[in-house]
Amino acid sequence: MxxxxxxxxxxxxxxxxxxxxxxxxxLLQARGFKVTIQKFDPYINVDPxxxxxxxxxxxxxxxxxxxTDLDLGHYERFLNTPTSQANNVTTGRIYQTVINxxxxxxxxxxxxQVIPHITDEIKRRILLLGKDNxxxxxxxxxxxxxGDIESLPYIEAVRQLQWELExxxxxxxxxxxxxxLRAAKELKTKPTQHSVRMLSENGVHPDIIVCRTEEPLYRxxxxxxxxxxxxxxxxxxxxxDVPTIYEVPLEMQREKLDVITLKKLGLPVGKDPELTKWRxxxxxxxxxxxxxxxxxxxxxxxxxxxxKSILESFVHAGSVNECKVVVQNIHSEYITPExxxxxxxxxxxxxxxxxxxxxxxxxxxxxxxxxxENQLPFFGICLGMQMAVVxxxxxxxxxxxxHSSEMNPDTQYPVINLMEEQKKITTKGGTMRLGAYECxxxxxxxxxxxxxxxxxxxxxxxxxxxxxxxLEQFEKAGMLPSGKNPSTGLVEMVELPNHPFFVGAQFHxxxxxxxxxxxxxxxxxxxxxxxxxxxxxGKAKANEERVAQHD
Numbered sequence: 001m002x003x004x005x006x007x008x009x010x011x012x013x014x015x016x017x018x019x020x021x022x023x024x025x026x027l028l029q030a031r032g033f034k035v036t037i038q039k040f041d042p043y044i045n046v047d048p049x050x051x052x053x054x055x056x057x058x059x060x061x062x063x064x065x066x067x068t069d070l071d072l073g074h075y076e077r078f079l080n081t082p083t084s085q086a087n088n089v090t091t092g093r094i095y096q097t098v099i100n101x102x103x104x105x106x107x108x109x110x111x112x113q114v115i116p117h118i119t120d121e122i123k124r125r126i127l128l129l130g131k132d133n134x135x136x137x138x139x140x141x142x143x144x145x146x147g148d149i150e151s152l153p154y155i156e157a158v159r160q161l162q163w164e165l166e167x168x169x170x171x172x173x174x175x176x177x178x179x180x181l182r183a184a185k186e187l188k189t190k191p192t193q194h195s196v197r198m199l200s201e202n203g204v205h206p207d208i209i210v211c212r213t214e215e216p217l218y219r220x221x222x223x224x225x226x227x228x229x230x231x232x233x234x235x236x237x238x239x240x241d242v243p244t245i246y247e248v249p250l251e252m253q254r255e256k257l258d259v260i261t262l263k264k265l266g267l268p269v270g271k272d273p274e275l276t277k278w279r280x281x282x283x284x285x286x287x288x289x290x291x292x293x294x295x296x297x298x299x300x301x302x303x304x305x306x307x308k309s310i311l312e313s314f315v316h317a318g319s320v321n322e323c324k325v326v327v328q329n330i331h332s333e334y335i336t337p338e339x340x341x342x343x344x345x346x347x348x349x350x351x352x353x354x355x356x357x358x359x360x361x362x363x364x365x366x367x368x369x370x371x372x373e374n375q376l377p378f379f380g381i382c383l384g385m386q387m388a389v390v391x392x393x394x395x396x397x398x399x400x401x402x403h404s405s406e407m408n409p410d411t412q413y414p415v416i417n418l419m420e421e422q423k424k425i426t427t428k429g430g431t432m433r434l435g436a437y438e439c440x441x442x443x444x445x446x447x448x449x450x451x452x453x454x455x456x457x458x459x460x461x462x463x464x465x466x467x468x469x470x471l472e473q474f475e476k477a478g479m480l481p482s483g484k485n486p487s488t489g490l491v492e493m494v495e496l497p498n499h500p501f502f503v504g505a506q507f508h509x510x511x512x513x514x515x516x517x518x519x520x521x522x523x524x525x526x527x528x529x530x531x532x533x534x535x536x537x538g539k540a541k542a543n544e545e546r547v548a549q550h551d
Contacts (some may be wrong), residue, residue: 002130003265004170005139006158010146010195013214018071020175021141022078022248023249027258033136036129037075038087042150042272046092057305059459065435073309080516082457114153122157146199159203168266174206187469189225196229205477207264234348275487281319281515288324292529297367298353299360301329309510317526318520324534331411335363340370349377349529352384365391375499377528382462386416397477406464417467433460439492445482446495458507466491501528
């Protein structure tokens with residue numbers, strides 16, 4: 001039977017429960033255990049698919065097409081194993097299931113209540129991944145903060161499981177904040193004490209307390225926390241701020257979080273975790289040999305979490321290329337033909353991000369035109385690819401009114417159009433083309449060179465597609481449809497063979513990029529940006545030498 005670990009949070013949100021959960025999972029996996037992580041979110045949306053990125057960051061899509069919380073991206077990036085629909089559950093989904101059962105008469109006329117019906121459904125979902133013996137350890141991250149009214153059913157479900165399961169089969173890790181008061185030059189434990197007390201009042205007693213802090217916790221402070229919070233001193237774990245989230249597993253190893261976890265679960269500690277590849281990745285990340293600046297053109301750039309997977313893919317690709325990738329956020333709404341050269345002149349590469357809706361579209365098209373005409377490495381993802389198609393149709397083929405029917409339903413040239421199977425769909429949530437689909441690449445194309453294969457699988461999240469009615473015109477004008485879905489003929493990738501790097505992908509390669517398996521397309525894009533930067537610097541140096549000789 002699987003062992004269950006619960007990760008809860010107190011004091012404040014955004015402390016990093018997902019990173020702590022992923023780091024612990026990584027250490028346990030590196031010791032040879034089969035581990036998975038799931039996220040329970042207390043909001044009433046059925047999934048994050050309909051949430052504005054400003055509300056909840058990016059929507060992460062799994063192989064099986066589930067629209068999930070962005071923390072699942074952290075789980076996959078750390079563990080290098082795919083998640084699924086079962087790894088993310090919301091209050092909305094819990095209530096939807098219970099209400100559907102009630103309508104079917106499954107409760108035999110009983111009054112349906114939070115306890116036992118909602119908590120029973122939460123427990124069923126928690127235990128689901130541990131049922132088929134695929135995993136030794138299941139880690140469950142509970143979203144929100146202890147004390148939130150919407151989190152109470154989840155805390156109650158954990159209380160019941162602590163009572164129902166054997167003592168060595170269940171463990172609670174509580175993440176809190178130890179604030180540092182600069183005026184007093186003192187670390188304060190009171191918020192942690194209050195948080196643990198609130199958790200205990202709800203019947204859940206933490207086994208391990210992880211303390212997020214800006215300053216190191218000295219031994220006496222750990223003793224104080226242990227005494228007031230009723231845990232062992234060794235079970236008070238320091239989680240100090242680090243330059244990159246990928247250092248957190250090593251910090252947790254130093255604090256012996258994995259060792260105390262295994263001891264409390266009655267599992268063998270065995271040898272130290274095998275983290276050779278992880279350390280090699282970190283070494284290259286921390287000591288890069290070169291630097292490139294990539295412009296990220298988007299409409300949600302004010303919130304970094306809106307493009308979380310893209311940013312992390314640049315970290316992975318940068319490490320492979322031993323290159324520091326500096327991402328410069330550029331809001332597409334503020335790009336015009338008059339200022340585009342000024343805004344993009346210092347870039348070594350341009351990525352046009354995914355998104356929906358009309359806002360900022362013309363700025364994206366203008367930026368793409370600049371990249372195409374100035375031989376600047378360009379990569380477009382989903383909407384970014386679609387706008388590259390629109391730009392090419394307008395400025396190369398000569399279809400001046402060309403657009404996506406998403407932005408202009410009355411366009412004379414809908415080079416991007418609503419997918420046929422989407423035309424009868426009226427509801428929004430979970431109805432897009434979602435999840436992994438096959439893609440066949442043209443031998444000899446840039447796409448095939450990037451992947452080192454002619455058959456790949458990538459994840460999707462879109463309603464609109466390249467309109468194959470215009471395919472012949474694009475091919476004649478020099479844009480190569482280098483990737484297609486074998487069963488539908490849907491154009492998945494486009495490229496310009498006469499450009500150093502001009503690639504558009506209808507899919508989202510950032511969703512599969514991990515520390516141990518970086519996305520090939522991001523790796524190639526960063527490599528192209530490196531070459532562009534080296535050529536640019538070489539020309540600048542040559543000019544300086546000519547000027548010096550002339551003087």
